[in-house]
Amino acid sequence: MNIALTVDSVQQEALPSASEAGPAPKRIVVAYGFWIFLLSDIVMFAALFASYAVLVHATAGGPTGAQLFNQTTVAIETACLLVSSYTCGLMSLAVNSRNRLGTYLGALITFGLGAAFLTLEVREFADMIAHGATPQRSAFLSAFFTLVGCHGLHVTLGLIWLVVMMVQVAVMGFVANVQHRLLCFSLFWHALDIVWVGVFTVVYLMGVSL
Amino acid sequence: MTDVRYDRAPGDIPSEEARAWAPSEALVYTIGLLVALILTATSFWVANTSLLWPGGVGLGLAVLAIAQMGIHLVFFLHISTGPDSTNNVLALAFGLLIVFVVVTGTIWIVADLNDNMLMPSSDAMNMQMQRRSHE
Numbered sequence: 001m002n003i004a005l006t007v008d009s010v011q012q013e014a015l016p017s018a019s020e021a022g023p024a025p026k027r028i029v030v031a032y033g034f035w036i037f038l039l040s041d042i043v044m045f046a047a048l049f050a051s052y053a054v055l056v057h058a059t060a061g062g063p064t065g066a067q068l069f070n071q072t073t074v075a076i077e078t079a080c081l082l083v084s085s086y087t088c089g090l091m092s093l094a095v096n097s098r099n100r101l102g103t104y105l106g107a108l109i110t111f112g113l114g115a116a117f118l119t120l121e122v123r124e125f126a127d128m129i130a131h132g133a134t135p136q137r138s139a140f141l142s143a144f145f146t147l148v149g150c151h152g153l154h155v156t157l158g159l160i161w162l163v164v165m166m167v168q169v170a171v172m173g174f175v176a177n178v179q180h181r182l183l184c185f186s187l188f189w190h191a192l193d194i195v196w197v198g199v200f201t202v203v204y205l206m207g208v209s210l
Numbered sequence: 211m212t213d214v215r216y217d218r219a220p221g222d223i224p225s226e227e228a229r230a231w232a233p234s235e236a237l238v239y240t241i242g243l244l245v246a247l248i249l250t251a252t253s254f255w256v257a258n259t260s261l262l263w264p265g266g267v268g269l270g271l272a273v274l275a276i277a278q279m280g281i282h283l284v285f286f287l288h289i290s291t292g293p294d295s296t297n298n299v300l301a302l303a304f305g306l307l308i309v310f311v312v313v314t315g316t317i318w319i320v321a322d323l324n325d326n327m328l329m330p331s332s333d334a335m336n337m338q339m340q341r342r343s344h345e
Contacts, residue, residue: 024216031219035298039305046309050316075254082246089239089286096223187221190286194279200250201275205257209267 027180034184038191041154045195048150049202052143056207060138065207068133070124074204077120078196081155084113085193092186098174107166110189114159121152144203151199154192161185218294221287242285249278 023029056065091106125145128134135145165185168178223235253274256267283289289298 021216027222028216028219031222032217032297032301035220036301039301042305043308043312046312047316050313053313053317054320071254071258078250079247082243082250085282085286086239086243089242090236092221093223093235093239183219183221187287190221190282193286194282197250197275197278197282201253201271205253205271206268209257209264209271 026176027183030180031183031187034187038187042191042195045147045150045198048143048147049198052147052203055139055143058139060140062138062141063131063133065140065144065203068128068131069204069208071204071208073120073124074200077117078200080113080117080120081193081196084110084117085190087113088186088189092182095174095179095182100169100174103169104166107162111159111162114155114162118152118155118159121148121155125149148199148203151192151195154195158185158189158192161188216294217297218288218290218292220289220295220298223288238285238288242281245281245285246278249274249281253278 024032087106087109091103091110094102094106128141133141135142162185165178165182168181172178253271256262256270256274262270283302289295289302291299
């Protein structure tokens with residue numbers, strides 16, 4: 001009895017190497033692959049940030065960021081996205097404990113806040129375009145609409161993905177595949193919030209104060 | 211005995227035994243949200259106040275943004291320094307290297323090109339012309 005216990009504890013200490021353990025469970029492989037994709041997405045955003053930083057003063061006599069940006073709107077957008085990231089985290093907790101009601105509630109709040117963010121952003125763009133600040137006006141505005149629009153496009157895709165996931169939860173329940181996809185979705189949503197931190201700092205706050 | 215410990219997936223919650231001592235997950239998200247909110251509010255304050263030396267505002271905003279990205283990575287994406295998160299951290303480190311090279315490289319090279327394109331004041335032009343005529 002004692003010996004058996006000792007043997008057991010020894011084997012727990014000495015972990016098998018990766019080749020002995022075999023491939024990792026699918027949940028880990030899927031999430032790790034999606035993490036690699038997210039990092040490549042962030043590299044793409046880095047290129048857009050770099051081109052924006054290069055072109056920010058190339059206004060061609062047109063409006064500058066300080067004249068165009070409304071900090072109140074940006075603050076509300078930031079709060080929406082940050083809180084939706086939080087509710088997305090709570091939703092993934094509900095998914096892990098297979099709590100249907102909590103999942104739907106978390107998804108609903110996440111979707112509502114994401115949609116509010118998107119509405120504010122579209123209204124901001126429409127307002128700028130109505131005042132003649134179109135992407136064609138200057139290199140600065142081309143870079144601005146590319147960077148912020150690309151982020152907005154990601155948010156739009158995330159919202160569509162969230163709706164699809166809720167349909168899958170309703171139809172298929174919490175099967176393994178649906179859980180993997182929900183894990184990838186929460187990774188995607190948190191990564192979008194990290195990109196937005198860069199956007200509101202580099203584009204809006206530095207554009208207004210520097 | 212067959213309890214093999216694998217790496218943790220990014221964004222995944224640590225296994226039961228690993229977080230026996232840790233705070234509950236909901237608490238982790240709440241702490242992350244509060245810290246992120248404080249950092250965001252500080253960023254907006256720094257951008258609008260006149261109390262700070264204007265030359266330092268840009269640097270301050272950059273530091274606050276990087277701090278907030280770190281908070282998001284740790285509290286929302288659960289990237290940790292634990293041994294089961296090594297692969298995730300290595301991938302992140304490589305991604306950050308590429309991001310750093312792309313951003314600083316672009317800004318540096320284009321600023322340099324810009325200087326060379328716009329600089330030619332009449333003096334520099336004359337010197338170049340003279341040098342060319344001597345050759």
